[in-house]
Amino acid sequence: MMGHQAKRIAIVGSSISGGLAACYLKIRFPDCDVVAIQKRGAKFPVVGESLTEFSTLLLHEVGLGAYLEEKHFHKYGLTFYFKEKIEDPSSYRYAAHEAMRIPPMPSNQVNRFTLAKRLQERAVELGIRVVEGTVSDVAMGDGAPHRLTYVAESGESQTVDADWIVDASGRNRFLAKKLGLAQAPPFQRSAFWFRLENFNRSILDEMEQVKTPHHCFDSYFVTHHFLGKHNWLWAIPMRPEHDDRNLISIGIVYRPDLYPEQIHSVEAFLRCVGAEHPVVAKLVRSGTIVDTNVFRNYFYETRQSYSKQGWFLIGDAGDTVDPLYSTGMAMTSIQIKQVAAIIEADRNGTLTDELVNDLQALYKKIRNSMQYEISTMYEVMADPFQSHLRMHCASAFYFFFLLPSWLCGYITDRAGARLMMKFLDDGIGPFQSLKELLTHASARLGPRPADEIRNLYGSTVNWRLTGPNEQMLPNDYATCSWFFARIRLYALRRAGWHQWHKHLPLCAIDAAKGMLIRLLGRGGSLREAGLVRRYVGI
Ligand SMILES: Cc1cc2nc3c(=O)[nH]c(=O)nc-3n(C[C@H](O)[C@H](O)[C@H](O)COP(=O)(O)OP(=O)(O)OC[C@H]3O[C@@H](n4cnc5c(N)ncnc54)[C@H](O)[C@@H]3O)c2cc1C
Known part of the structure; x- marks a missing residue:
């Protein structure tokens, strides 16, 4: 754990994840010395043009909102x-x-090429030290600052001391390799x-x-x-x-x-x-x-992303994601906010293992469950009946659960994170059975004409969402649960009531869960409700 005087943040790599993290952390902690070390003229494939609300809002927070609207x-x-x-x-x-x-x-x-340049300029405007060089080594300080060694433009080896290291080195995966964190996806x-x-x-x-x-x-x-x-x-x-x-x-x-x-x-x-x-x-x-x-075969993942010792892996330096639903920068944006919350607790002297573990567990759970869902969707991607219903489930999950939770700060707060994990855990098993039901229904129905593949965006986009509103959150979670109950019932009818004794109770559970959440959070904050806090073990 760092002392009160700790003030140095070093970022390895300053492309989109590193650039955004540097700007956000500098704005959040203006008294900190933020240095971003970036390989000069590195040639690497650039991709990731579709932002989501998460990364767009983060870019607004670092002062690039008008720029985005004008230039992209x-x-x-x-x-x-x-x-x-x-x-x-x-x-x-x-x-x-x-x-x-x-x-x-x-x-x-976005045009990633022009955005990367603008982010670099923004970093300089904010007073971030952008250094050209290739980070080659790190000595992790145990209680003392970490020391990064980099090879500067001149070919000389230089060092930077930092209380916190944010690894945003992308596919080079600097820290994951150094610390042996890789695991097979x-x-x-x-x-x-x-x-x-x-x-x-x-x-x-x-x-x-x-x-x-x-x-x-x-x-x-x-x-x-x-x-x-x-x-x-x-x-x-x-x-x-x-x-x-x-x-x-x-x-x-x-x-x-x-x-x-x-x-x-x-x-x-x-x-x-x-x-x-x-x-x-x-x-x-x-x-x-x-x-x-x-x-080719570009997926990889790591078993750990954050440490109480003051190092973090964000963006492609840690885990890859499937670009379906444009999740790349959305996941990185979740991480940047979580890293800032951990640094803040460290600076305040309130950092605990529990905070680091809960935030990391939430990030991994969101990332891994979405990757599992998308990965298995490839098996049925060409079947419009199954794929459109799964896509709309993902949309409801995003707009009524993930996005409002992020807006209300639940991803950076222990009670909020634990509540989100419970919600996810409770949903994983039933969703697996819903997918099996969809497969059964599809086989029974046979190929469907395009006009029977109904657009459900009317109910899967949260049209009332405008910003953080904790009072609306119970309503949003409930809508998400009810949507899943509705889809199960719809699939059940089309599957000829296949295994109805299993699916009807699951529908009832989703419906009851929605009502209970609304009741618990009525008029206030879900994460502050005494029963909810006891349920999530806080
Ligand atoms: C096919 C595909 C489509 C995608 N589509 C989308 C999309 O539509 N929307 C979306 O949000 N995401 C998308 N993504 C994901 C997105 O591309 C990544 O999330 C994002 O590019 C990761 O950026 P990064 O900054 O983490 O890594 P990178 O962009 O790889 O940047 C890493 C930086 O670190 C530097 N570096 C590396 N090692 C060192 C070192 N030792 N010292 C100093 N500097 C170093 C590199 O030179 C580089 O500049 C897609 C991904 C793929 C594969």
Whole structure:
């Protein structure tokens, strides 16, 4: 544990995670000396254009809100295209699920290249010392400061002492390697992606889309997801750096143990994707490729992310995530807030093992349960009935549980974190059985026409969410529980009441859980309610 005078924070790597952490920590602890050490001119694949509300709000907090709106595109939600006949290349018919209104809180689609530059400038404006160099070693201080060694631009070895080290070295995984923290992930992933310019964007209009008509935004400015067999594609419009040419990021992600091909070139992409989504292949052929990137079996994870001894692994330096639902920077944003809470407790002399363990356990639980859900979704990705219901469950979970909990500070508070973990733990087993029920229902129904794949965004986006509001939280949690009860009942009817004796009680439990949460938190704070605190062991 650090003493009251501890004031030095060192960040290893200053790309998006490191840059954002440096700015946020400097604003939160203005008296601290924050140094960010960044490899000079490092060549690494850059990706991650679709922000979520989490990372967008964090960028607002570091003073880049107006910059985001002016220099990047606003994002009008995630749109999913469920193809009616995935095996038929002549079919262009999709159930298109997009938000029917402007989502209640802002998020953006960013040009990662220009954002990285602006973050570096912002760090300098805030008084952060940005040093060019490659961190090569660390001596962990036991009670004393840690000492980082880096090779400076001149080739000279230099050192920096720090009370807290935030490792944001991305795929280099500086600390995870030094401390032997890596562990094998249960599933692998591969990806191929590129930026495309000067394309004919009206080609997307050739899709025959079954969707709810609206006049709320231009449907081009969303994060587009095309679901395929054991794979999915993204298409994310981004603002070019210098002129007004069209620019878009396009990529494919697949589970290599299920997907029969390895995609490592534009030709392979066009061949494989053209067989499922010819409209995307046509769009690509109409433009010019700017650059290409490939990641094979790129998943990894670590068993520990935070230490009471004052070191932290954030972003890709710790764990990778599947980009479905744009979770990358969202997870990093959760971590940055948690790291700040731990440093704050350390500075106040109130840091305990319990705080570090609870915050880390919550981060790992959110990350691991979402990764498990997404990983298993590849098995049914081309089945619109199953994948659309699972996607909407994820949406309800995000908008009625994760986002409001984050806004109310539950991810950085022990009682809040423990309550969130209980909610998650209680839901994991029943959700597994819901997935089995969906598989049964789908087999019974057979292929469904696009107009029977209903867009549920009306109930899975929290349209009333505007900011932190603890009084609304019990309501939000209850809505989440009730949504899951509703989906189970819907699936049960379509599954011909398969195992009704198991599923009806689970519906009743979800419904009762919703009512109980509302009752417990009525008019006040859930995490302060005496019964809740006893239930979570605080
Ligand atoms: C296919 C794909 C699609 C994705 N799509 C999205 C998306 O739409 N939205 C989203 O939010 N996320 C997305 N992600 C995740 C996102 O890309 C990552 O969360 C994010 O880029 C991680 O950034 P980082 O700063 O942690 O790592 P990096 O961007 O890798 O940065 C690490 C930095 O550390 C530097 N460095 C490394 N070692 C050292 C050292 N020893 N000394 C000094 N400096 C060092 C490197 O030079 C680099 O600048 C996607 C990921 C993939 C693979």
